[in-house]
Amino acid sequence: MKQFRRTASPGPDAPARLRVGVVGAGRVGAVLGAALAAAGHQVVAAAGLSAASQDRAQRLLPGVPLLPTDEVVAASDLVVLAVPDDALPGLVAGLAETGVWRRGQLAFHTSGAHGLAVLAPAQAAGVLGLALHPAMTFSGGPEDLDRLAGTPFGVTSLPEHRPVAETVVLEMGGEPFWVAETDRVLYHAALVTGANHLVTLVAEAADLLRTAGVDQPARVLGPLLGAALHNGLRRGDAGLTGPVSRGDVGTVAGHVAALTQRAPAAVAGYVAMARRTTERAQAAGRLKPHEAQPLTDLLDGVEVPS
Numbered sequence: 506m507k508q509f510r511r512t513a514s515p516g517p518d519a520p521a522r523l524r525v526g527v528v529g530a531g532r533v534g535a536v537l538g539a540a541l542a543a544a545g546h547q548v549v550a551a552a553g554l555s556a557a558s559q560d561r562a563q564r565l566l567p568g569v570p571l572l573p574t575d576e577v578v579a580a581s582d583l584v585v586l587a588v589p590d591d592a593l594p595g596l597v598a599g600l601a602e603t604g605v606w607r608r609g610q611l612a613f614h615t616s617g618a619h620g621l622a623v624l625a626p627a628q629a630a631g632v633l634g635l636a637l638h639p640a641m642t643f644s645g646g647p648e649d650l651d652r653l654a655g656t657p658f659g660v661t662s663l664p665e666h667r668p669v670a671e672t673v674v675l676e677m678g679g680e681p682f683w684v685a686e687t688d689r690v691l692y693h694a695a696l697v698t699g700a701n702h703l704v705t706l707v708a709e710a711a712d713l714l715r716t717a718g719v720d721q722p723a724r725v726l727g728p729l730l731g732a733a734l735h736n737g738l739r740r741g742d743a744g745l746t747g748p749v750s751r752g753d754v755g756t757v758a759g760h761v762a763a764l765t766q767r768a769p770a771a772v773a774g775y776v777a778m779a780r781r782t783t784e785r786a787q788a789a790g791r792l793k794p795h796e797a798q799p800l801t802d803l804l805d806g807v808e809v810p811s
């Protein structure tokens with residue numbers, strides 16, 4: 506296969522130096538492009554129109570020309586598709602209509618929610634398509650490149666393409682694990698639940714502390730949330746502490762009353778999480794049914810402020 510043809514330089518098992526094109530130079534694309542360059546490949550072009558993408562390209566892909574998307578694809582052996590999830594199907598299909606995909610090219614996208622199906626128009630033209638999702642958060646800052654080291658990548662590929670996928674991920678510093686095409690959306694929902702909703706929970710907790718007169722919420726939350734994260738990762742539901750785990754209905758009722766009065770926008774989220782915490786605590790044997798029921802009754806009776 507062309508992209509794994511050996512070269513004379515780095516060693517017998519090193520893949521060939523590929524011409525890499527990055528579409529687009531966003532938070533993820535620019536970082537992965539830089540990682541592939543660091544692995545010895547040549548980033549020949551990138552796409553991105555906004556000032557933010559141009560700035561990122563300048564910082565992370567210095568000297569790489571910004572070209573229209575179809576020209577980036579035409580110039581590349583390996584195409585990195587790092588565009589918003591909803592733009593991906595139209596982009597891949599649109600490029601196929603222009604006839605720019607060609608047999609022997611390698612292309613991967615970085616979407617968590619999409620699998621291989623979205624790449625079908627390119628695969629029909631002979632492209633080897635992969636879904637390589639870094640299970641990491643990228644903000645476009647300089648720390649993103651360091652974060653790639655050891656980042657798990659959720660990979661969906663045809664079985665015969667696994668060695669290719671594995672090589673590309675390892676070259677970017679990541680560690681592949683396999684996700685079935687049919688599990689892809691659920692896989693992504695799991696990560697959003699854990700990572701994105703966590704950020705919302707932390708920001709909400711910090712705001713509530715400020716409302717309660719605490720002027721440096723991060724100092725209070727840091728050690729506590731660090732310990733809670735550690736417990737949750739290590740022990741799952743067994744790591745739960747707090748009033749729900751003890752069946753302290755009065756305390757939860759007090760929280761709902763205080764939130765209704767002082768932070769009404771936070772009531773719905775608190776009630777939803779308390780209900781799910783109750784369900785999980787009961788399923789894990791942390792609460793007996795007779796302890797869980799009063800909590801459920803309380804939460805079902807809460808009138809969420811509109």
Ligand SMILES: NC(=O)c1ccc[n+]([C@@H]2O[C@H](COP(=O)([O-])OP(=O)(O)OC[C@H]3O[C@@H](n4cnc5c(N)ncnc54)[C@H](OP(=O)(O)O)[C@@H]3O)[C@@H](O)[C@H]2O)c1
Pocket residue numbers: 528529530531532533534552553554555556557558559574587588589590592596615616617638639640641642643644
């Ligand atoms: N950010 C993360 O933490 C993260 C983590 C893992 C995976 N991902 C996945 O990586 C992908 C990219 O996310 P991101 O956060 O890097 O997005 P982003 O920062 O918003 O960058 C998106 C890039 O795609 C370009 N673009 C937008 N629409 C396009 C279109 N129709 N055709 C061609 N290029 C287009 C943008 O160009 P302009 O600047 O010109 O608009 C920009 O360069 C998504 O699938 C996302 O789910 C993101």
